[in-house]
Amino acid sequence: MNRQLRAAALAAGLLASSQASAEGIVAAIVPAGPSEHLASPVLPDTVRLPTLPSVAKVAPEASAVVPVAEIVGRQANISNFGTTCGPSLTVLPSENAMLRVEIQAPCEPSQYVDVTHHGLSFTTALSMTGKAEFMLPALTPQAQVSVRLPDGGSLSAMTEVPEVAAFARVALQWEGADPGELVSNAPKVLDGQMYRLGEEPQVLHIFSRRLGELTRGGIVRLSMRSDITADNCGADQSARVFRAVPGEPETAYDITLRARDCADVGQSLELKNILQDLKLGPI
Numbered sequence: 001m002n003r004q005l006r007a008a009a010l011a012a013g014l015l016a017s018s019q020a021s022a023e024g025i026v027a028a029i030v031p032a033g034p035s036e037h038l039a040s041p042v043l044p045d046t047v048r049l050p051t052l053p054s055v056a057k058v059a060p061e062a063s064a065v066v067p068v069a070e071i072v073g074r075q076a077n078i079s080n081f082g083t084t085c086g087p088s089l090t091v092l093p094s095e096n097a098m099l100r101v102e103i104q105a106p107c108e109p110s111q112y113v114d115v116t117h118h119g120l121s122f123t124t125a126l127s128m129t130g131k132a133e134f135m136l137p138a139l140t141p142q143a144q145v146s147v148r149l150p151d152g153g154s155l156s157a158m159t160e161v162p163e164v165a166a167f168a169r170v171a172l173q174w175e176g177a178d179p180g181e182l183v184s185n186a187p188k189v190l191d192g193q194m195y196r197l198g199e200e201p202q203v204l205h206i207f208s209r210r211l212g213e214l215t216r217g218g219i220v221r222l223s224m225r226s227d228i229t230a231d232n233c234g235a236d237q238s239a240r241v242f243r244a245v246p247g248e249p250e251t252a253y254d255i256t257l258r259a260r261d262c263a264d265v266g267q268s269l270e271l272k273n274i275l276q277d278l279k280l281g282p283i
Helices: 002-023 066-076 162-166
Strands: 088-094 098-104 110-119 120-127 131-137 142-149 155-159 165-174 181-185 195-199 203-208 218-227 235-242 253-258 268-271 277-281
Touching: 088 142, 088 155, 098 110, 098 142, 110 131, 120 131, 120 165, 120 195, 131 165, 131 195, 162 165, 165 181, 165 277, 181 195, 181 203, 203 218, 203 277
Parallel strands: none
Antiparallel strands: 088 098, 098 131, 110 120, 110 142, 120 203, 142 155, 165 203, 165 235, 181 218, 195 203, 218 268, 218 277, 235 253
């Protein structure tokens, strides 16, 4: 009898174990006894927090960010080549009573400027870097040169050229389209140098002769020559003449050339009796 009961109990245990394994159920043993509830903690009506030490406020460092307006302002004063925009004019005396002129305007590349010396002007172009260099015959011992820039600003410089007293010089300033030229006709012993400065609308021609080299005197005949073109016909042309000869008073005067007939386009006009001849001799 006991053997049969143990066999039945063993069979029941094996069956239960087989079913639990097949269904993936994990058995848990719960201890017997009544469930107990934990008591809620008792909180005070007020809570006093500890006092923390005060910390001094530190001012934030100045921002290193540069305003956009300031950056643009700085860039506006820098040329495309990284140089400052500030223009400059240098005038230095050179041999044969010449002026060595240098104009620097880095932020005005390929623009035109007007150069004035002793009341006579000519127009010259700046290079791609805003620079112009040229030699200019001095017309007075205290030689002042001024430059008018495209933005309306101006520059001025002066230098002493005492050697100019040894030269006879006649200058002709042309204004307008297709300006003419100054022509000299003299014996070889009296022939001097002819300088042309500038371009439209203002061109300056200067005849120059050192008198100390002359072995004998003579006459230099000066005239004005102009080609008649489609751009200058039908309109008056103006010119200004300056004359400085040692032993003579300095003179300057204006000339107006009346409009030429446009039917004469292609012809050349030479005015021989407008300019006074130069009577030169050794000094």
